[in-house]
Amino acid sequence: xxxxxxxxxxxxxxxxxxxxxxxxxxxxxxxxxxxxxxxxxxxxxxxxxxxxxxxxxxxxxxxxxxxxxxxxxxxxxxxxxxxxxxxxxxxxxxxxxxxxxxxxxxxxxxxxxxxxxxxxxxxxxxxxxxxxxxxxxxxxxxxxxxxxxxxxxxxxxxxxxxxxxxxxxxxxxxxxxxxxxxxxxxxxxxxxxxxxxxxxxxxxxxxxxxxxxxxxxxxxxxxxxxxxxxxxxxxxxxxxxxxxxxxxxxxxxxxxxxxxxxxxxxxxxxxxxxxxxxxxxx
Amino acid sequence: xxxxxxxxxxxxxxxxxxxxxxxxxxxxxxxxxxxxxxxxxxxxxxxxxxxxxxxxxxxxxxxxxxxxxxxxxxxxxxxxxxxxxxxxxxxxxxxxxxxxxxxxxxxxxxxxxxxxxxxxxxxxxxxxxxxxxxxxxxxxxxxxxxxxxxxxxxxxxxxxxxxxxxxxxxxxxxxxxxxxxxxxxxxxxxxxxxxxxxxxxxxxxxxxxxxxxxxxxxxxxxxxxxxxxxxxxxxxxxxxxxxxxxxxxxxxxxxxxxxxxxxxxxx
Numbered sequence: 127x128x129x130x131x132x133x134x135x136x137x138x139x140x141x142x143x144x145x146x147x148x149x150x151x152x153x154x155x156x157x158x159x160x161x162x163x164x165x166x167x168x169x170x171x172x173x174x175x176x177x178x179x180x181x182x183x184x185x186x187x188x189x190x191x192x193x194x195x196x197x198x199x200x201x202x203x204x205x206x207x208x209x210x211x212x213x214x215x216x217x218x219x220x221x222x223x224x225x226x227x228x229x230x231x232x233x234x235x236x237x238x239x240x241x242x243x244x245x246x247x248x249x250x251x252x253x254x255x256x257x258x259x260x261x262x263x264x265x266x267x268x269x270x271x272x273x274x275x276x277x278x279x280x281x282x283x284x285x286x287x288x289x290x291x292x293x294x295x296x297x298x299x300x301x302x303x304x305x306x307x308x309x310x311x312x313x314x315x316x317x318x319x320x321x322x323x324x325x326x327x328x329x330x331x332x333x334x335x336x337x338x339x340x341x342x343x344x345x346x347x348x349x350x351x352x353x354x355x356x357x358x359x360x361x362x363x364x365x366x367x368x369x370x371x372x373x374x375x376x377x378x379x380x381x382x383x384x385x386x387x388x389x390x391x392x393x394x395x396x397x398x399x400x401x402x403x404x405x406x407x408x
Numbered sequence: 409x410x411x412x413x414x415x416x417x418x419x420x421x422x423x424x425x426x427x428x429x430x431x432x433x434x435x436x437x438x439x440x441x442x443x444x445x446x447x448x449x450x451x452x453x454x455x456x457x458x459x460x461x462x463x464x465x466x467x468x469x470x471x472x473x474x475x476x477x478x479x480x481x482x483x484x485x486x487x488x489x490x491x492x493x494x495x496x497x498x499x500x501x502x503x504x505x506x507x508x509x510x511x512x513x514x515x516x517x518x519x520x521x522x523x524x525x526x527x528x529x530x531x532x533x534x535x536x537x538x539x540x541x542x543x544x545x546x547x548x549x550x551x552x553x554x555x556x557x558x559x560x561x562x563x564x565x566x567x568x569x570x571x572x573x574x575x576x577x578x579x580x581x582x583x584x585x586x587x588x589x590x591x592x593x594x595x596x597x598x599x600x601x602x603x604x605x606x607x608x609x610x611x612x613x614x615x616x617x618x619x620x621x622x623x624x625x626x627x628x629x630x631x632x633x634x635x636x637x638x639x640x641x642x643x644x645x646x647x648x649x650x651x652x653x654x655x656x657x658x659x660x661x662x663x664x665x666x667x668x669x670x671x672x673x674x675x
Contacts, residue, residue, distance in 0.1 A: 149523065
């Protein structure tokens with residue numbers, strides 16, 4: 127009997143210890159490192175971080191990127207989920223194609239869009255054939271901040287809409303068809319059914335997709351470096367720069383703490399704003 | 409009604425092209441050689457494609473090695489995630505025990521943080537332990553990313569397998585362990601394989617932790633990021649293509665399980 131009781135703990139222990147050592151400990155270490163100064167604890171690293179020229183840009187750019195890309199992705203993913211519902215033949219093939227970007231890193235996505243958008247890339251070729259430009263044109267330098275921003279947003283949307291779509295489609299499968307059928311019997315239009323019946327029932331999935339996506343979007347940096355180099359600093363690319371090129375792990379840790387704080391805050395906001403009372407769950 | 413269907417179908421086709429065309433174009437760029445990179449305006453259908461660029465790229469010192477290290481790290485991450493995740497998932501599915509919720513909260517907490525960033529403070533400890541700049545070190549960090557996913561997915565895999573099957577096996581003289589091994593595991597196998605592949609992909613694609621925890625023994629992602637600023641476009645595209653190809657294949661393998669996995673992992 128003793129052995130029977132100990133068994134679940136024995137089974138969970140390795141994973142628990144592993145996450146304690148490689149998740150909880152570095153979490154505490156990062157915070158400690160960020161607040162450590164020569165003499166004790168303080169905000170010195172954060173002050174130095176905030177005084178850096180790139181800091182403001184990094185904050186603004188990160189929020190712009192997340193603020194534009196995530197809502198667009200949610201809309202696109204909802205549209206894709208609805209389209210899938212209307213598809214009969216070829217659903218599996220379409221699903222596979224749409225989920226391919228799920229397996230790509232943000233670095234790969236950045237390189238893909240670099241191939242399309244560089245000076246002599248395909249976008250310029252098409253624009254040239256349409257007679258809009260006369261020769262190779264640069265879009266990805268600090269002189270064209272809006273085009274650079276648009277390119278990064280497009281690459282992010284291209285890569286990570288798939289994950290939102292998968293979570294939403296998985297959620298749609300859990301929504302019973304009877305509700306929509308009932309609404310349609312009472313004369314609701316398809317659009318109204320989607321807005322008033324499907325969407326509210328999908329709220330838990332939308333919530334988890336938003337949490338997942340937002341946390342990952344705050345973390346994206348390789349896509350930014352691949353497309354824009356240092357021209358578009360974001361928080362995590364700055365953390366990487368401080369750690370890697372400036373050999374200042376404490377400042378990098380300060381950036382990490384900022385990113386983690388924002389991620390945690392975003393998660394809490396989503397959990398509160400999109401809360402579904404237990405009685406309303408599908 | 410048919411116009412509505414037509415619009416949906418058009419949307420589906422456009423979105424398929426939206427995913428596939430960029431991949432096709434980077435492949436064309438990676439395989440078209442220096443001539444294509446320099447060409448202006450670019451031919452929309454490349455005139456000649458060969459594996460020469462890819463071959464030259466792979467022959468660069470460090471590239472083949474980085475490819476091998478990426479593979480090594482991803483396999484280690486896959487093995488660790490499954491070895492640690494399956495038992496924990498089994499325990500969550502089959503037993504109610506005190507402290508189970510603490511573990512669940514810990515798993516859920518990993519989702520509110522960008523875990524890769526936590527590699528930053530690990531460098532010091534890893535140097536001391538001799539793990540810095542090794543495949544094992546990077547794989548350990550990647551396992552922290554993939555393990556919560558593996559636990560959640562395997563827990564629900566086991567939940568879906570009726571307890572009665574296991575109990576029948578005990579009646580016929582199986583021990584708990586052999587019943588789990590010979591009855592439960594074969595039933596869960598397809599899902600377990602999908603989970604393992606996903607752990608591989610998570611590791612294969614990870615950039616930040618891999619860059620921070622290595623200096624010379626870099627994974628392909630870390631290598632590409634490090635040489636990004638000073639390598640010619642041809643090689644950047646060849647590297648991008650090398651990153652993409654295995655991922656596309658793996659997503660194809662797990663496509664049937666994707667929705668079940670993410671439905672579970674995001675509940």
